[in-house]
Amino acid sequence: MRWLHGMFDSVRGLFEEKGKLARMKPVFEATENFFFGPATRTDGAPHVRDPLDVKRFMATVIVALAPCVLASLYFFGLRVLAMILVSYAVGGAVEVIFAVVRKEEINEGFLVTGLIFPLVLPPALPLWMVGVGIAFGVLVGKELFGGTGRNLFNPALVGRCFLAIGYPAAMAANWIKPGGGLLGRLTEYAHAGTVDAVSSATPLVFAKQGEFAGLSDLFFGNVSGSVGETSALALLAGGAFLLYTRVANWRTVVAILASFTVLGALLRAAAPDTFGPVGWHLLAGSLLFGAFFMATDPVSGPVTNPAKWAFGILVGGVTLLIRNLTGYVEGVMFAILLGNIAAPILDEVVVRYRVRRMQHEG
Amino acid sequence: MRFHGGCNIRLAGRPSDLVDVLPEPEVLRLPLQSCRFDFKEICVKEGEEVHPGQALAKDLDHFAVPLLAPRAGTVRLEEAEGHITLVDIHKEPEEPYRPEEPLEHAPRDMDSVGKKRYKLLALGAWQFFRDAYSGRLPNPFGVPSAVIVSTLALEPFLARGDVQIRKRLASFTRGLEHLQSLLEYQPIYLVLPDIGSGFAQRVRDTIRGYAWAQLVGIPLRYGLDHSAAIARGLGLKRNGEGPVWALDAAGALAVDRALTLSLPSTVRIVSLGGPAAEKPRHLKAMPGYPLSDMVETRKAESSTRIIAGGVFTGSEVPESQLGLDAECAGLTLLREHEERELLSFMRPGFDRASYSRCFLSAVRGAFIENLTTALRGERRACVSCGYCEEVCPARIMPYLIHKHLYQEGYEEAERIGVDRCLRCGLCSYVCPSKIELRGQFIDAQELLEQERPAEEVAS
Numbered sequence: 032m033r034w035l036h037g038m039f040d041s042v043r044g045l046f047e048e049k050g051k052l053a054r055m056k057p058v059f060e061a062t063e064n065f066f067f068g069p070a071t072r073t074d075g076a077p078h079v080r081d082p083l084d085v086k087r088f089m090a091t092v093i094v095a096l097a098p099c100v101l102a103s104l105y106f107f108g109l110r111v112l113a114m115i116l117v118s119y120a121v122g123g124a125v126e127v128i129f130a131v132v133r134k135e136e137i138n139e140g141f142l143v144t145g146l147i148f149p150l151v152l153p154p155a156l157p158l159w160m161v162g163v164g165i166a167f168g169v170l171v172g173k174e175l176f177g178g179t180g181r182n183l184f185n186p187a188l189v190g191r192c193f194l195a196i197g198y199p200a201a202m203a204a205n206w207i208k209p210g211g212g213l214l215g216r217l218t219e220y221a222h223a224g225t226v227d228a229v230s231s232a233t234p235l236v237f238a239k240q241g242e243f244a245g246l247s248d249l250f251f252g253n254v255s256g257s258v259g260e261t262s263a264l265a266l267l268a269g270g271a272f273l274l275y276t277r278v279a280n281w282r283t284v285v286a287i288l289a290s291f292t293v294l295g296a297l298l299r300a301a302a303p304d305t306f307g308p309v310g311w312h313l314l315a316g317s318l319l320f321g322a323f324f325m326a327t328d329p330v331s332g333p334v335t336n337p338a339k340w341a342f343g344i345l346v347g348g349v350t351l352l353i354r355n356l357t358g359y360v361e362g363v364m365f366a367i368l369l370g371n372i373a374a375p376i377l378d379e380v381v382v383r384y385r386v387r388r389m390q391h392e393g
Numbered sequence: 394m395r396f397h398g399g400c401n402i403r404l405a406g407r408p409s410d411l412v413d414v415l416p417e418p419e420v421l422r423l424p425l426q427s428c429r430f431d432f433k434e435i436c437v438k439e440g441e442e443v444h445p446g447q448a449l450a451k452d453l454d455h456f457a458v459p460l461l462a463p464r465a466g467t468v469r470l471e472e473a474e475g476h477i478t479l480v481d482i483h484k485e486p487e488e489p490y491r492p493e494e495p496l497e498h499a500p501r502d503m504d505s506v507g508k509k510r511y512k513l514l515a516l517g518a519w520q521f522f523r524d525a526y527s528g529r530l531p532n533p534f535g536v537p538s539a540v541i542v543s544t545l546a547l548e549p550f551l552a553r554g555d556v557q558i559r560k561r562l563a564s565f566t567r568g569l570e571h572l573q574s575l576l577e578y579q580p581i582y583l584v585l586p587d588i589g590s591g592f593a594q595r596v597r598d599t600i601r602g603y604a605w606a607q608l609v610g611i612p613l614r615y616g617l618d619h620s621a622a623i624a625r626g627l628g629l630k631r632n633g634e635g636p637v638w639a640l641d642a643a644g645a646l647a648v649d650r651a652l653t654l655s656l657p658s659t660v661r662i663v664s665l666g667g668p669a670a671e672k673p674r675h676l677k678a679m680p681g682y683p684l685s686d687m688v689e690t691r692k693a694e695s696s697t698r699i700i701a702g703g704v705f706t707g708s709e710v711p712e713s714q715l716g717l718d719a720e721c722a723g724l725t726l727l728r729e730h731e732e733r734e735l736l737s738f739m740r741p742g743f744d745r746a747s748y749s750r751c752f753l754s755a756v757r758g759a760f761i762e763n764l765t766t767a768l769r770g771e772r773r774a775c776v777s778c779g780y781c782e783e784v785c786p787a788r789i790m791p792y793l794i795h796k797h798l799y800q801e802g803y804e805e806a807e808r809i810g811v812d813r814c815l816r817c818g819l820c821s822y823v824c825p826s827k828i829e830l831r832g833q834f835i836d837a838q839e840l841l842e843q844e845r846p847a848e849e850v851a852s
Binding site for chain 2: 032035036064065066067068069070071072073074075076077078079080081082083084085086087088090091136138139140177178179180181275276277278280329330332334335336382385386389392
């Protein structure tokens, strides 16, 4: 790998303070540090550090998303790849522009946002909408707040919310029937014009009309829906990995699923006509995706453990209520955004309690 | 006692139980500074012949703690800057303590307890005492509310209590008795590991008869052995009836030596460990012992960082420091980071020991990774992963304090307990964003200390 080292060394001068491309230094640094672990040494105690860095932290999320990406390729075809590429390209461009203007490092956060975003969109959504959505999400959801670590809302959800409000028709249609058989749609590029592929609605839409998709179809993902949300199996596998690595906090996930289940069971018992079966609702829609991959975003969610429980209960409960009592068929997005709004205040309550206890202890 | 946080890292080069005696030095270079003290007041003249135990210099800001000559020799003041050099070193029998009259820097008309305490100060035993919360030197003539004697030093690597007192258990317990004689009714807490090691059992058996000594067992997790964490766990208030004194095994031995034998404590047991140490072990050494003789010959590799203290809290020994300082309890040697690994963040990481479980190593048992001074990542904004709160033995929220300090919200940071930080360094160690939390908190503590009204400090 000496030649690669040499290549970086030979162009390094261009990006130094007086070099021709000094403005692009963040790009050079990011590329170099992508290939080679940084040379930085500790300066003072502690003199040794844990091997975990933000790159690895984010890479772990991407690994956890892998089952779900593979499942979506199988069910919805190669167009998913195109959506991911567009999302990465546009989201990455926004991130790079801001890094260059701010003269800060390029942050790895967009690697996760850029992958999560296409996974929560309808699979036949026009590619330009994917680009517009991610640009809005990264720009307004993250960069305007000061970049990764300072955002109030989950950027991917901000982007999706923007599309849902700006292009409601496109976001409510553009579903694709899942592929089947050995290869599924792995060899196809199914889009809105593909005759046999277009589907009119998702299981949650049908459920409003009293038609429930089979549980095994929901579990394996053999239903129409947003790109990455259909296969409960893939989501559980990735989610379990995420919880095992402790990148996502189990409290949030458990609280969401528990509050959803408990509230759902109670309301189902009280009004069986209005509320669908809980087990079915757990697997349908984007509840699992939201619980494992979006609500657990450490930046936009609460940090203290008691607040995580409260946040999860709020998100789970609100999702259930939106799904069953409002005109919307799915409520995960709004529930998590609402949770993001509540997160700082939940944390503040916990912090105040702790401060009081601390003062009491002396 | 309830415990929170704490974390052990496995660092290669754990000093063995062996205690090596270093050869007699030809020259001693005693640094005039150590981590707490600044011996500004020089008490000897150029060319003066000193006897062992004679005060070479004093720190007038800290109750005139003396820097004692470990051996007889001739003073050279100009030979090395910031050091007192002793040449023509020879071993002379140490002369028993004779108090000079009148006693300098001490309250008038002292009772016998006061005189004993003065003796501790003059014989170099007092510098082993610290305020459990602030870590500073307590007033030798003050009245503590409790005393904590800890046999644990869990930071990798410091001289371990069990190694120090294994062969001197009788002296250790006698030291505790002396300590008790300095107090009225205040309790002495003796901190032991909460495991059934043979050593702990022996100490328990020996101490059983003493009603005034209470045994405290704590888990063997670094961070929990900090005196402030123990004091807080015992419910001893920071601003209670008096300061809480803390001392380690070496301190109890020094008390015994001073009050039983009336001899100064100059030679101490120092650990020499770390991944770059060729033969990690304990050494009997004295302040001023040339570092080059202690370390260079044992250094495994050329580019090595020498740390006075452990890897979490120690400080790099500056080039200009030539001899062992008066407070050093251990030297840790680390290889400087040099190699850059290709696609390092993508590697499975079977060989990387991490607090998180983001590496394949999570599936294997504990092992020792060869650590260097690498930062192992790039500095980023906090992603609120919460690891720092999990490991914090002080039960504070480092990420939150960091966020306030980032906006210069010092008052907010104080409100949520930045002054409770133990400076253990665990938060900085686990932080994936590589934020220098420990350094920021120390700066904030010092700033808040300066701003505190003078009368509060006096009380």
